[in-house]
Amino acid sequence: MSFSGNPRRKRNAFVSLFFATSFIPSVSCLPDHSRTASPHSIAKRSTNETLPYQDASLCIDERVEDLLQRMTLEEKAGQLFHTQIQIGPNGTLDTGNVTARRNSTENMVGEKHMTHFNLLGDVEDVRTNAEWYNRLQERALSTRLGIPITLSSDPRHAFTENIGTGFAANQFSQWPESLGLAALRDPELVQKFAEIAREEYMAIGIRSALHPQIDLTTEPRWARIANTMGEDANLTSQLVVAYLKGFQGEEIGAHSVTTVTKHFPGGGPMENGEDSHFTYGKNATYPGHNFEYHLIPFKAAIAAGARQMMPYYSRPIGTEYDEVGFSFNKGIITDLLRGELGFDGIVCSDWGLITDTVIRGQDMPARAWGVEYLSELKRAARILQAGVDQFGGEQRPELIVELVNTGVITEERLDTSIRRLLREKFVLGLFENPFVDVDAAVQTVGNPYFRRLGNETQRKAYTLLTNNNDILPLKNTANMTFYVEGIDPSYLEARDLHITTTPSEATLALVRLQAPYEPRPGGFEAAYHAGSLEYNATEKARQAAIYSAVPSIVDIYLDRPAAIPEIAESAAALLANFGAGPDAFLDVVFGVGGTEPMGKLPFDLPRSMEAVEASLEDVPFDTLDPVFRFGNGLRYKETC
Numbered sequence: 186m187s188f189s190g191n192p193r194r195k196r197n198a199f200v201s202l203f204f205a206t207s208f209i210p211s212v213s214c215l216p217d218h219s220r221t222a223s224p225h226s227i228a229k230r231s232t233n234e235t236l237p238y239q240d241a242s243l244c245i246d247e248r249v250e251d252l253l254q255r256m257t258l259e260e261k262a263g264q265l266f267h268t269q270i271q272i273g274p275n276g277t278l279d280t281g282n283v284t285a286r287r288n289s290t291e292n293m294v295g296e297k298h299m300t301h302f303n304l305l306g307d308v309e310d311v312r313t314n315a316e317w318y319n320r321l322q323e324r325a326l327s328t329r330l331g332i333p334i335t336l337s338s339d340p341r342h343a344f345t346e347n348i349g350t351g352f353a354a355n356q357f358s359q360w361p362e363s364l365g366l367a368a369l370r371d372p373e374l375v376q377k378f379a380e381i382a383r384e385e386y387m388a389i390g391i392r393s394a395l396h397p398q399i400d401l402t403t404e405p406r407w408a409r410i411a412n413t414m415g416e417d418a419n420l421t422s423q424l425v426v427a428y429l430k431g432f433q434g435e436e437i438g439a440h441s442v443t444t445v446t447k448h449f450p451g452g453g454p455m456e457n458g459e460d461s462h463f464t465y466g467k468n469a470t471y472p473g474h475n476f477e478y479h480l481i482p483f484k485a486a487i488a489a490g491a492r493q494m495m496p497y498y499s500r501p502i503g504t505e506y507d508e509v510g511f512s513f514n515k516g517i518i519t520d521l522l523r524g525e526l527g528f529d530g531i532v533c534s535d536w537g538l539i540t541d542t543v544i545r546g547q548d549m550p551a552r553a554w555g556v557e558y559l560s561e562l563k564r565a566a567r568i569l570q571a572g573v574d575q576f577g578g579e580q581r582p583e584l585i586v587e588l589v590n591t592g593v594i595t596e597e598r599l600d601t602s603i604r605r606l607l608r609e610k611f612v613l614g615l616f617e618n619p620f621v622d623v624d625a626a627v628q629t630v631g632n633p634y635f636r637r638l639g640n641e642t643q644r645k646a647y648t649l650l651t652n653n654n655d656i657l658p659l660k661n662t663a664n665m666t667f668y669v670e671g672i673d674p675s676y677l678e679a680r681d682l683h684i685t686t687t688p689s690e691a692t693l694a695l696v697r698l699q700a701p702y703e704p705r706p707g708g709f710e711a712a713y714h715a716g717s718l719e720y721n722a723t724e725k726a727r728q729a730a731i732y733s734a735v736p737s738i739v740d741i742y743l744d745r746p747a748a749i750p751e752i753a754e755s756a757a758a759l760l761a762n763f764g765a766g767p768d769a770f771l772d773v774v775f776g777v778g779g780t781e782p783m784g785k786l787p788f789d790l791p792r793s794m795e796a797v798e799a800s801l802e803d804v805p806f807d808t809l810d811p812v813f814r815f816g817n818g819l820r821y822k823e824t825c
């Protein structure tokens with residue numbers, strides 16, 4: 186440990202303040218671990234003098250050690266939990282809801298000593314959000330040690346609306362999903378996006394991004410592809426570096442949003458394409474012996490200074506590793522991630538590995554895959570023993586206290602993780618300034634510049650797959666009549682375009698589609714698009730009737746790589762988007778102001794479900810005879 190400033194002076198201030206009534210050492214500068222302040226003796230600050238951990242002139246290591254040795258076991262245990270928080274009415278602190286099994290903010294901050302939370306729900310009103318955040322920090326600062334809150338979030342800058350994976354942009358600037366950034370293959374743009382997202386996050390107090398998601402999408406059926414950067418390890422590796430730089434800055438600091446890169450060691454190779462939130466999707470599988478491929482972007486992220494890492498729920502089948510969920514897996518976390526790959530940052534588990542719960546009315550067993558038989562207590566121990574620092578989506582500090590009190594886990598083991606967690610708060614400058622400027626937040630979030638760049642990127646990320654006779658961009662539209670689907674007709678009416686309700690009366694059809702999926706039941710599960718990548722026979726026939734009646738411009742939102750050879754055959758033009766509003770779509774179709782699609786596919790589009798089923802979950806680009814390939818994407822014909 187090194188000291189900045191004059192350690193003797195600092196220590197004397199500390200000593201005179203806190204040892205005055207107990208123990209005055211005869212030496213003026215104590216070795217670090219010899220301080221014996223009773224943690225309970227410092228509760229009331231009778232003067233405004235600064236404690237060493239509050240003193241910004243000391244080096245961070247010293248502040249961490251000072252704070253650590255003041256903490257009770259209960260206070261330490263609280264740091265190990267990172268769970269959902271939501272805003273109460275009018276920006277008040279949430280008082281909880283017993284029916285919804287939601288504990289109050291007061292319970293979590295005041296009694297459980299928790300200081301890490303992920304913000305749930307859309308940002309409806311920036312001022313309210315910012316005021317709530319300041320209220321939350323005030324409550325945290327009024328605790329015994331005044332450890333500030335670190336607020337995190339799943340992505341909030343695109344279109345995904347799924348309580349488990351991301352929130353629609355609402356007040357934030359709105360961009361395509363990260364797949365759309367990948368389609369543009371432009372690290373500078375990715376960095377720009379990340380810088381803007383950082384500004385908007387920081388404005389309302391979000392200091393930790395529960396992303397980037399750099400799983401390689403070698404299994405096209407997986408329900409979590411939209412928030413990745415696609416199938417190619419090199420492209421993802423290149424872009425993740427820019428992404429981290431944008432959120433964190435050149436050096437992590439008070440200007441940074443820290444990042445949680447996920448999901449180690451790659452969540453892509455899901456058995457049968459199912460997702461491991463659910464009991465039927467526990468397995469990650471490697472029939473192509475391609476485990477290493479999935480590590481490539483993680484290596485790039487680590488080299489680029491990734492601060493935190495989140496392992497996925499899945500358990501690896503048929504590898505050298507134990508067949509238990511990645512966060513329970515010492516071989517994965519300690520040997521591979523920390524040992525071989527040299528990652529020394531924070532490892533935070535994915536949400537809900539210990540406690541059974543209910544999400545959106547749906548029973549969700551703890552995702553303790555491969556160790557379902559263990560008690561909650563033993564699951565917690567196993568996760569710590571694997572080398573994980575923090576439990577996501579859980580609030581069970583009493584388990585940790587019990588593990589230490591019964592000698593299963595040593596306090597030194599906790600301290601290893603707590604040092605990392607506290608250090609991050611110091612690095613982010615949260616102890617110096619935990620509050621946000623509410624007026625500045627209102628000015629910053631969703632400002633016209635940020636929104637304009639988001640809007641432009643939605644348009645540019647469009648990927649043009651077919652364009653028969655260069656029909657796009659549409660010209661001479663004054664006498665055309667449009668049949669439209671998947672877009673509110675008012676958007677066309679606002680452009681003085683004529684609408685008809687039957688394809689046969691139209692000059693042209695504009696059809697906006699969701700990629701195919703098979704609806705799943707349940708309030709939570711329904712948000713995960715899974716199953717077949719083909720439209721069913723009824724839907725194919727319905728669409729075919731349109732395509733045969735009228736030349737059709739088809740726009741498909743690819744949250745997964747759809748198998749749509751029939752559309753490629755019969756549409757006059759086929760566009761893919763990765764999250765784009767109706768106006769973005771129309772601007773692209775009509776080439777408004779020179780708008781044109783510039784994306785290139787970030788994955789292959791398979792020919793059929795049969796081809797997908799015959800391909801290997803862990804191997805990229807291996808479906809038979811794909812309709813379009815990674816990198817496909819036409820441009821509009823140059824005029825004049």
Ligand SMILES: *[C@@H]1O[C@H](CO)[C@@H](O)[C@H](O)[C@H]1NC(C)=O
Nearest residue numbers: 202229230231232233234235
């Ligand atoms: C501590 O600071 C506050 C506000 O800065 C001031 O009102 C108060 O008198 C100070 N207390 C002591 C004991 O110096």
Ligand SMILES: *[C@@H]1O[C@H](CO)[C@@H](O)[C@H](O)[C@H]1NC(C)=O
Nearest residue numbers: 272273274275276277278313
């Ligand atoms: C929120 O504030 C509005 C306006 O001040 C007030 O009318 C309303 O009752 C408040 N709602 C709650 C739940 O406190």
Ligand SMILES: *[C@@H]1O[C@H](CO)[C@@H](O)[C@H](O)[C@H]1NC(C)=O
Nearest residue numbers: 281282283284285286545546
């Ligand atoms: C509490 O949660 C239940 C179940 O989600 C919900 O029906 C109810 O409206 C909530 N109560 C309040 C006061 O929000």
Ligand SMILES: *[C@@H]1O[C@H](CO)[C@@H](O)[C@H](O)[C@H]1NC(C)=O
Nearest residue numbers: 286287288540579580581583
């Ligand atoms: C609320 O806190 C209690 C007491 O720690 C705990 O048993 C319960 O699991 C918590 N509820 C949720 C939804 O985490």
Ligand SMILES: *[C@@H]1O[C@H](CO)[C@@H](O)[C@H](O)[C@H]1NC(C)=O
Nearest residue numbers: 417418419420422481805806
């Ligand atoms: C990825 O990059 C490596 C090293 O630069 C190169 O050898 C390999 O061919 C690239 N792979 C692809 C698919 O571009």
Ligand SMILES: *[C@@H]1O[C@H](CO)[C@@H](O)[C@H](O)[C@H]1NC(C)=O
Nearest residue numbers: 456464465466467468502508
């Ligand atoms: C996962 O793999 C195990 C071991 O091969 C197998 O027994 C199980 O049926 C597979 N599927 C699920 C959903 O666990």
Ligand SMILES: *[C@@H]1O[C@H](CO)[C@@H](O)[C@H](O)[C@H]1NC(C)=O
Nearest residue numbers: 633634636637640766768769
């Ligand atoms: C961005 O697009 C949205 C939706 O079309 C629109 O309401 C907004 O005015 C646009 N903002 C800017 C600055 O371009």
Ligand SMILES: *[C@@H]1O[C@H](CO)[C@@H](O)[C@H](O)[C@H]1NC(C)=O
Nearest residue numbers: 660661662663664665666692
């Ligand atoms: C539209 O139709 C009218 C009448 O049929 C015709 O005079 C006009 O030239 C047409 N305009 C275009 C742009 O084709």
Ligand SMILES: *[C@@H]1O[C@H](CO)[C@@H](O)[C@H](O)[C@H]1NC(C)=O
Nearest residue numbers: 701702720721722723724725
């Ligand atoms: C076929 O797909 C359509 C559109 O996705 C859906 O509404 C319909 O229920 C499906 N039919 C069957 C038989 O699955």
